[in-house]
Amino acid sequence: MSTLAYTVSDSRTLLRRNLRRLRRYPSMTLILIGMPIVFLLLFVYVFGGQLSHGLSSSLTGGHAGRGGYLNYVTPGILLMTIAATVQGTAIVVAMDMTSGIIDRLRTMAIARAAVLTGHVLASLIQTLASIAVVLAVAIALGFRPTADPLDWLAAIALLAIFAFALIWLATALGLAAKSVETASNTPMFLTLLPFLGSGFVPTGTLPVGLRQFATYQPFTPVTETLRGLLTGTPIGSHAILAVAWSVAIAAASYLWATRLYTRRQPR
Amino acid sequence: MNGGQEPAILVSGLCKSYGQTLVLDDIDLAVAGGTVFALLGPNGAGKTTIVRILSTLIPADTGEARVAGHDVLGDPDGVRAAIGVTGQFSAVDDLLTGEENMRLMADLHHLGSVEGRARVAELLGRFDLVDAARRPASTYSGGMRRRLDLAMTLVGSPQVIFLDEPTTGLDPRSRRTMWDSIRELVADRVTIFLTTQYLDEADHLADRIAVLDHGRIVAEGTPDELKRRVPGGHVRLQFGSQQALEAAARLLGASSRDDDRLVIQVPGDGGVPSLRRLLDQLDDADVEVDQLSIHTPDLDDVFFAVTGHPTAEQAGL
Numbered sequence: 001m002s003t004l005a006y007t008v009s010d011s012r013t014l015l016r017r018n019l020r021r022l023r024r025y026p027s028m029t030l031i032l033i034g035m036p037i038v039f040l041l042l043f044v045y046v047f048g049g050q051l052s053h054g055l056s057s058s059l060t061g062g063h064a065g066r067g068g069y070l071n072y073v074t075p076g077i078l079l080m081t082i083a084a085t086v087q088g089t090a091i092v093v094a095m096d097m098t099s100g101i102i103d104r105l106r107t108m109a110i111a112r113a114a115v116l117t118g119h120v121l122a123s124l125i126q127t128l129a130s131i132a133v134v135l136a137v138a139i140a141l142g143f144r145p146t147a148d149p150l151d152w153l154a155a156i157a158l159l160a161i162f163a164f165a166l167i168w169l170a171t172a173l174g175l176a177a178k179s180v181e182t183a184s185n186t187p188m189f190l191t192l193l194p195f196l197g198s199g200f201v202p203t204g205t206l207p208v209g210l211r212q213f214a215t216y217q218p219f220t221p222v223t224e225t226l227r228g229l230l231t232g233t234p235i236g237s238h239a240i241l242a243v244a245w246s247v248a249i250a251a252a253s254y255l256w257a258t259r260l261y262t263r264r265q266p267r
Numbered sequence: 268m269n270g271g272q273e274p275a276i277l278v279s280g281l282c283k284s285y286g287q288t289l290v291l292d293d294i295d296l297a298v299a300g301g302t303v304f305a306l307l308g309p310n311g312a313g314k315t316t317i318v319r320i321l322s323t324l325i326p327a328d329t330g331e332a333r334v335a336g337h338d339v340l341g342d343p344d345g346v347r348a349a350i351g352v353t354g355q356f357s358a359v360d361d362l363l364t365g366e367e368n369m370r371l372m373a374d375l376h377h378l379g380s381v382e383g384r385a386r387v388a389e390l391l392g393r394f395d396l397v398d399a400a401r402r403p404a405s406t407y408s409g410g411m412r413r414r415l416d417l418a419m420t421l422v423g424s425p426q427v428i429f430l431d432e433p434t435t436g437l438d439p440r441s442r443r444t445m446w447d448s449i450r451e452l453v454a455d456r457v458t459i460f461l462t463t464q465y466l467d468e469a470d471h472l473a474d475r476i477a478v479l480d481h482g483r484i485v486a487e488g489t490p491d492e493l494k495r496r497v498p499g500g501h502v503r504l505q506f507g508s509q510q511a512l513e514a515a516a517r518l519l520g521a522s523s524r525d526d527d528r529l530v531i532q533v534p535g536d537g538g539v540p541s542l543r544r545l546l547d548q549l550d551d552a553d554v555e556v557d558q559l560s561i562h563t564p565d566l567d568d569v570f571f572a573v574t575g576h577p578t579a580e581q582a583g584l
Contacts, residue, residue: 006377013374017363024362024403100358104419107322109347110375 007111014118021092022126032088033130035191036081037137043077043200044070044141054205061231067142074138075226076199079219081134082127082163083190086170089123093174094183116261120167127163128156145230155229158242162222165246166190168253175260193219198227218245273336275300275427275458276321281330283316283482290316292482294330298475300426303449303459305473307466309570313482314462315355318431321460322352335426351425353416355432361405365396365415368404372422390418394448410441417448427458434468446471466569470494478573486573497568501532502545505558514554519545529557537561 022029043051048069052060060068096102096119105115135143147155170187177183196213197203197220203211214220221241228235276298283291291313298304306314319325321334323343331338337345352358359368369391373383391397394414399407404415413433420428430449434442449472452459463469469476470490478486478493486493506512506529516524516531524531535541542561549556 009377010375013371016374017360017367017371020367021360021362099361100354100356101360103324103354103356104352104358105375106324107347107350107352108375108423109344 003111007113007117010111010114011117011121014114015121018092018118018122019125022122028088028091029085029126029130032084033081033133035084036077036134039080040073040077040134040138040141043073048073051201055202059202059233061144061146063144067144070138070141070143071231072227073200074135074143075223075230076194076197077138078131078134078159078226079162079199079223080191080194081131082159082166083187083193085127085130086123086163086166086190087184087187088126089119089167089170090174090177090183090187091180092123093119093171094177094180097175098180112262113258116171116257119171120164123167123170124160124164127167128160131159131163146232147230151229155226158222158225158229158246161243161246161250165249165253168250168257172253172257172260175257193217194223198223218242218249221245273333274298275302275335276304276460277331277333278317278321279331281317281320281332282328283313283320283325284328290482291320291327294482294484296477296484298458298460300458301453301456302474303453303461303472305469305476306460306462306479307464307469307476307569308462308479309464312479314479315431316482317479318352318354318429318460318462321346322350322429323347349425350427350429351420351423352429353413353420353431353433355435357412357416359404359407359412359415359419362403364401364403365407365411366391366400368415368419369400369422372419376423378422386422390421393451394418395444408441410437410444413437413441413445414448417445421452425457427460428452430459430461432462432464435464442468478569480570480573486569493569493573497572500535500537500561500563502535502537502542503530503532503560503562504549504556505530507555507557511554511556514552515549515556518548518552518554535561537563 044066048066052065052069052072055068055072057064057068059072061071062068063071096115102115139145170190173186174183177186194200196210197217198214199219203214203220206214221238222245224233224238225235225242227233228238274297276296278294278296281291281294282289294317296304306317308314316325320327321332321339323339323346326340333339334346335349337343337349339346360371363371366387369387370383373387376383378386391400394417396411396415396418399411404412407415417430417433433449434445437445446468449459449461459472461469461472473490476488476490476493477484486496504515506515509526509529512524512526512529512531519531519533533545535545546556546559
């Protein structure tokens with residue numbers, strides 16, 4: 001077998017191991033999915049009636065009241081799902097790095113990249129499954145996307161590439177953490193970013209400093225692109241920015257993570 | 268691969284420091300293929316650091332190390348393909364079952380489905396883990412975890428096996444089982460590099476022993492050579508009366524006596540034949556012994572003999 005074939009085979013083996021671990025430890029996944037669902041219910045049923053008054057009908061898909069706000073907020077909630085799930089990535093990576101198993105893997109002739117790739121792919125599957133669950137809840141509550149099949153494909157691709165980027169970032173954070181406790185906290189700022197962008201309210205309503213931050217942070221173009229694909233709002237240059245941010249975060253985080261993994265002195 | 272002249276492990280001038288602390292100071296070692304080598308020393312002597320360097324986990328500062336004919340720095344993957352490591356800290360996946368842990372190793376060694384299955388079944392049987400194979404490793408006892416750990420190390424049929432304190436923290440029975448497993452490996456012509464704090468463990472298992480103290484090798488030799496450097500073991504006899512003590516001392520020509528406590532010490536290794544002879548002698552002379560205890564040389568004795576100072580634990584540091 002060639003080096004590439006070994007890398008693929010070892011990554012698949014470790015992917016299988018990580019998925020099995022996720023199944024054996026379901027409470028973590030459930031807690032991580034629970035958070036965006038709670039926010040969805042909170043924002044639609046508690047704040048939604050009031051917040052919907054400030055939204056133009058183009059942003060609510062023509063629906064009034066809570067239903068309209070549900071249409072507006074769902075893309076932001078889906079991105080929050082990604083941000084919440086990657087906390088799990090950082091935790092499982094840190095768990096691995098602080099246990100004896102990593103020393104065993106490092107003393108075996110397995111493909112260098114396979115350990116991290118196995119984690120990233122498992123997290124990607126976990127994240128996409130979580131998004132499907134949250135999306136199903138939103139649709140059950142009355143979310144009515146207008147996307148055609150092509151839009152859906154693009155939306156799924158966008159969610160996947162953005163999730164891929166944040167997963168590499170969380171992997172690096174998990175590697176950088178000295179303990180599992182730290183690793184469970186450092187990616188938490190990601191779940192705040194949908195609030196500090198266009199996830200819950202249009203950025204135009206924010207005070208000046210915050211508005212500038214919101215305009216230039218990565219979650220905003222991703223939210224706008226996703227919203228456009230799912231509910232038909234204008235996308236404009238957001239699509240390019242969303243992809244560019246995703247690629248940049250993924251590339252930088254990948255380099256950081258592999259560097260940390262190679263450099264890391266065991267215990 | 269090392270069927271020729273080159274030793275399975277060859278180390279020269281190895282040094283390693285962490286910050287200001289010198290952990291390894293100019294280590295030279297040669298381990299012949301198919302033998303068991305024990306590195307003996309107290310906690311903090313640098314045993315684990317040597318294992319970590321030789322198993323490619325950390326680089327040395329200076330010096331050279333070759334394992335199974337490959338340089339640990341220049342060709343780490345060559346080393347990794349030839350070795351198996353069972354560390355001091357359990358390297359099993361708690362969320363997986365014993366069998367899944369083993370299958371993981373088989374897949375990572377690219378054994379293929381049929382061969383992998385056969386190898387896993389064989390090792391589970393050999394390490395008495397068949398009944399527990401489908402339970403998560405988190406439910407295993409300490410001894411079972413070590414056995415699974417060692418079994419996982421063997422899946423890839425390594426030529427050189429590193430065992431870092433394989434029995435520390437185990438109960439005596441599990442220790443015995445572990446020793447039996449290690450002895451079985453020797454029969455397969457595998458080279459074993461063992462670290463331990465226990466002289467009896469090194470004595471039972473090793474062909475050669477090196478004593479490590481504060482990062483330096485202070486003695487090396489066969490178990491017998493090392494024990495010869497230790498003031499021998501002795502038998503301690505306690506008597507009920509001064510008369511009995513006097514009689515025994517005359518009879519045995521005891522090397523040391525303590526009249527206050529009515530105790531004498533007789534040189535001896537505590538083996539059954541010599542004990543029987545000793546008791547027969549006392550019986551024939553009608554001398555009654557209250558208590559008898561045997562003192563065999565242990566790590567502390569060897570340590571004291573070769574370093575001139577007691578182990579850190581003994582000194583209460």
